Amino acid sequence: AQKVTQAQTEISVVEKEDVTLDCVYETRDTTYYLFWYKQPPSGELVFLIRRNSFDEQNEISGRYSWNFQKSTSSFNFTITASQVVDSAVYFCALSEGYYGGSQGNLIFGKGTKLSVKP
């Protein structure tokens, strides 16, 4: 069965610190997708990244980077030089499925609340 675990419920850092949000997943499928979403205090979820199970390349986008390791079933998210505007709840999600397919649930982790203090 699918499962996404974000063990860190809350993290508090001081501005300019680096912070890593952990995500561990469980799936029996060989084809799946992993996502990170950000939910700022305003409430709207914002898409950050999508990664398919066949692409283990790490990705960097500005101050954000993602480390995908199939061997440990982890998809961790690092914010470098954090800023107050990074304060939000971050969700990791897993979807089993395939291109063009319609089956497969989308499971979210419980989220990690990140507070960045000035």
Added chain:
Amino acid sequence: KAGVTQTPRYLIKTRGQQVTLSCSPISGHRSVSWYQQTPGQGLQFLFEYFSETQRNKGNFPGRFSGRQFSNSRSEMNVSTLELGDSALYLCASSLYGRFYEQYFGPGTRLTVT
């Protein structure tokens, strides 16, 4: 480009009543997915519609239903409301579906008393 809009933003209903929530996706998006967010259960997938067809449904009772119109607008209906249905209901639109990038609306906050 206008974002995803949801109406109403806030709603208070009584147990046993029914409610209909509306979602207008981003223009050109054919996929609309619905999610329930509660403090206890977190974010849970309700269902997805693509070109007026329900593609998949999460693990929710039959009281939760939805539909999508030809203009891609979607409605979600909850009948015989229970206290546990109090939640933030989020709608997301996507070009290709929930396996791809989704754009979320601000949500409808439903309170059942």
